[in-house]
Amino acid sequence: MKEFRSNGKLFLIGEYIVMDGAKAFALPTKFGQCLFVEENLNQENLISWKAKKHDDSLWFEAQFELSSLTIIKTSNQKLSESLQKILVQAKSLNPSFFNSNLSFKCETKLEYPQEWGLGSSSTLIDLIAKWVEINPFELNKLTFNTSGYDVACAHHSQPILFSNNPITTQLIDLNWNFIDDLYFVYLNQKQDTQAVVGNHYKNKEKNWDLIHYLSDLVEQATKVESLNELESILDEYQDKLADFMHQPKVKDLYFSDYKGSVKSLGAWGGDFVLVTKREGFEEYFKQKGYTTIVPFREMIL
Structure with a gap:
């Protein structure tokens, strides 16, 4: 059996402007997704796929069907079609891998609650790329086309x-x-504003002076030596972007x-969200209903 593993992700600073070629400061997480692959000698021309949640x-x-990647049967048509799309594009990048004389039994396993949004799609892209021996960025471009x-x-x-x-x-x-002063707070549910704000940024005329300025802030964030410095950069980045987009x-x-x-x-x-520690901060967020509070050390590699 072959085993592959990929890390989840959190995007610290550089959101939106990364799509315009600017710098982004991102954090691989200790939680990710695994793929286990077993070659099945008793069958031919078949991929059996099972995906499991963290529990x-x-x-x-x-x-x-391995050679055509036709869906034979499934418990969820939409999810299987999404996986099929990835496999079809993986085949386009390495056609010989999908030899009909072979058969595979594949199982994925998330290491975190699915609703946390740490990258079930991006980890799957990377896992399949490792398995099929192709470039994960090329596969991403042909499928989800994220940054x-x-x-x-x-x-x-x-x-x-x-x-x-x-x-x-x-x-x-x-x-x-100051890592022990940094925490991640889960906002409990997907927010309706996410797609709206993203489309709003995309549809606005580019302000290249602002993009370069914010990109410089991103680089500065990687070099800070104190919590105050980091807070200042994170706050300034959000203030500038909020003013540009007229979004709270x-x-x-x-x-x-x-x-x-x-x-x-x-x-957005x-x-x-990343929060910087203040006295009584856990009680503050819990009283507002945000009870999943993860220390930086427990989340980030």
């Missing part, structure tokens, strides 16, 4: 400075002595009286 419950299962930072996180095991035009990934050593920050919406920083991670309205 070992079944997410979905499907069978595909690629999430695939880079899946592929690397330390924080990264990423840009996608062209794709470059610089590994970062975080020697922060997550702190203004939900945590306006909090004394520390609150930073949206990835798309996403699943987690």
Whole structure:
């Protein structure tokens, strides 16, 4: 049996502007997804696929004809069609891999609650790319066509400075002595604002001076030496972007009286926020109904 593993992702700073070629500072997570592949000698021309959630419950299962990648049967048509799309594009990048004389039994397993949004799609892209021996960024471009930072996180095991035009990934050593003052707070559910804000940014005329300015802030964030420096950069980034988009920050919406920083991670309205510690911060967020609070050390590689 072959085993592959890919990391989840959190996007610290550089959201939206990364699509315009600017720098992004992203964090691979300790939680990811695994793929187990067993070659089946008793059958030919078949992929049997089973996907499990973090608690070992079944997410979905499907069978595909290996040579054509036709769905033979499935427990969830929509999810199987999404997987089929990835497999079809993987085949286009390495046709010989999908030899009809072979048969595979595949099983994926998430390492975190699915609703956390740490990258079930990007980890799957990276896992399949490792298995089929193809470039994960090429596969991503042919399928989900994200900026690629999430695939880079899946592929690397330390924080990264990423840009996608062209794709470059610089590994970062975080020697922060204030990591114990950083926490991730889960916002409980997908926020309706996420797609709306993303489309709003896309449809606005580009402000290249702002994009370059914000990209410089991203690079500065990788080099800070104190919590105050980091807070200042995160707050300034959000303020500038909020002014440009005429959109409220997550702190203004939900945590306006909090004394520390609150930073949206990835798309505004996403699943987690980064918060900087203040006295009584856990009680503050729990009283507002946000009970999943994860220390930086427990989340980030």
